[in-house]
Amino acid sequence: xxxxxxxxxxxxxxxxxxxxxxxxxxxxxxxxxxxxxxxxxxxxxxxxxxxxxxxxxxxxxxxxxxxxxxxxxxxxxxxxxxxxxxxxxxxxxxxxxxxxxxxxxxxxxxxxxxxxxxxxxxxxxxxxxxxxxxxxxxxxxxxxxxxxxxxxxxxxxxxxxxxxxxxxxxxxxxxxxxxxxxxxxxxxxxxxxxxxxxxxxxxxxxxxxxxxxxxxxxxxxxxxxxxxxxxxxxxxxxxxxxxxxxxxxxxxxxxxxxxxxxxxx
Numbered sequence: 001x002x003x004x005x006x007x008x009x010x011x012x013x014x015x016x017x018x019x020x021x022x023x024x025x026x027x028x029x030x031x032x033x034x035x036x037x038x039x040x041x042x043x044x045x046x047x048x049x050x051x052x053x054x055x056x057x058x059x060x061x062x063x064x065x066x067x068x069x070x071x072x073x074x075x076x077x078x079x080x081x082x083x084x085x086x087x088x089x090x091x092x093x094x095x096x097x098x099x100x101x102x103x104x105x106x107x108x109x110x111x112x113x114x115x116x117x118x119x120x121x122x123x124x125x126x127x128x129x130x131x132x133x134x135x136x137x138x139x140x141x142x143x144x145x146x147x148x149x150x151x152x153x154x155x156x157x158x159x160x161x162x163x164x165x166x167x168x169x170x171x172x173x174x175x176x177x178x179x180x181x182x183x184x185x186x187x188x189x190x191x192x193x194x195x196x197x198x199x200x201x202x203x204x205x206x207x208x209x210x211x212x213x214x215x216x217x218x219x220x221x222x223x224x225x226x227x228x229x230x231x232x233x234x235x236x237x238x239x240x241x242x243x244x245x246x247x248x249x250x251x252x253x254x255x256x257x258x259x260x261x262x263x264x265x
Contacts, residue, residue: 001031004038010192011039011047018054024106025063029080033087036095045203046094046195048187049114053101058123061105064132064248071237075137081106082137088113089211092204096191099123100180102162112143115207117173118187119165120180125173126162133244133256135235138228146214148173231263238262 005012013035015022022028032049039047051058062081067074075082088095088110097114105128111117119125127144129136136157144153152171156163165177178186195203235241240258247254 001028002035004035006039006042006044008192009043009045009196011035011042011044013039013047013049015049015051015059018052018057020063021054021057021060022051022107023060023063024081024084024110025066026080028063029084032084036087036091040091040093044093045200046096046192047091048096048098048192049088049110050098050100056101056122058099058101058103059107059110061103061107061109061128064245067132067134067245069242069245073137073232074134074236074241075140081110082139085109085113085140092207093200094191094195094203094207096187098183098187099125099165099174100183102126104128109140109143112147112173115210116175116191117168118176118178118183118190119168119174120183121165121177122180123165123168123177124162125156125165125168126160127156128160130157131160131244131254132248133235133238133240133242133254133258135232135241137232234263 001015001017003012003014003016005014013032015028015032017023017025017028036047062074073079094116095114097111097117099111099117099119100123101120102124103111104126108125108127111125127136141153141157144156148156148171155161163171163173165174168174169177176186176190235258238258240254240256243256244254
C-alpha cells in the first residue's frame with residue numbers, strides 16, 4: 001500500500017495503490033498511520049506525503065466500497081479516514097502533502113489536514129461529497145473554511161467542480177506549485193533544508209499551538225452541534241445517499257429526489 005523511506009531526517013511516505021487510485025481505504029489509512037508513527041519514532045523532522053499516480057490521480061479519496069449502507073454515519077469520528085486526518089494534524093512534526101496528480105474528495109481533506117501543500121502545476125483539487133449524496137462532517141468543512149474562506153469553500157462543496165493548481169495557489173489551498181519534474185527540487189529548497197536546520201523542538205511547540213488555537217476558534221454551542229448532527233443524519237439515512245452509492249457502482253448519473261425542505265425542523 002505504501003512505501004516509507006527515511007532520508008536525512010525526512011520521511012518520504014508514498015501511496016502505492018495506484019491501480020485503485022490510492023483510495024483511502026481502511027487498509028490504506030492504517031498503513032499511512034503506521035508510517036507516520038514510524039517517522040516520528042525515528043526522530044524525523046518532517047514528513048512528505050506523496051503518491052505513485054495512474055491516469056494522473058494522486059488519490060480518489062474515500063473508498064466508496066467501504067461506505068456504510070446500514071444507516072450509520074459514513075464520516076463518524078472513529079472511521080479510518082477520520083483517524084488518519086487526526087493523526088496528520090496531531091503528529092508534532094510538519095507533514096507536507098506533495099500532490100503530483102489530481103486530488104478528489106476525502107483526499108482533498110487529507111491534503112488540507114497536512115501543514116503545507118505543494119502541487120504539480122497540472123494538479124486539480126475537488127471535494128465531491130455532493131456527487132455521492134454524502135453529508136460532509138463539521139470538522140472537514142471547517143478545514144476548508146479556515147483555509148479557503150467561506151465563499152470558495154461553498155463553491156467547492158456545492159459544485160464539486162475541480163479547481164486548478166493555479167486557482168488553488170491563488171486562494172491559499174496550496175503553498176507552492178511547480179512543473180511535476182521540479183517538485184522534488186522545490187521540496188528540498190523550500191521545506192526539507194529549512195526543517196533540517198531549524199529547531200524541531202520549536203517547530204513542534206508551534207504546530208501544537210496551531211492545532212489548539214484552531215480548535216479554540218471553532219468552538220460552538222451544544223445546540224449548534226446537535227443541529228448539525230440532525231441535518232447530517234437525515235441525509236445519510238435518506239434515499240439520496242443510497243442512490244448516490246448505487247449510481248456510482250452502476251456507472252450512471254444519480255437521480256436524486258430529495259428536497260431542501262426535507263431538512264426543515
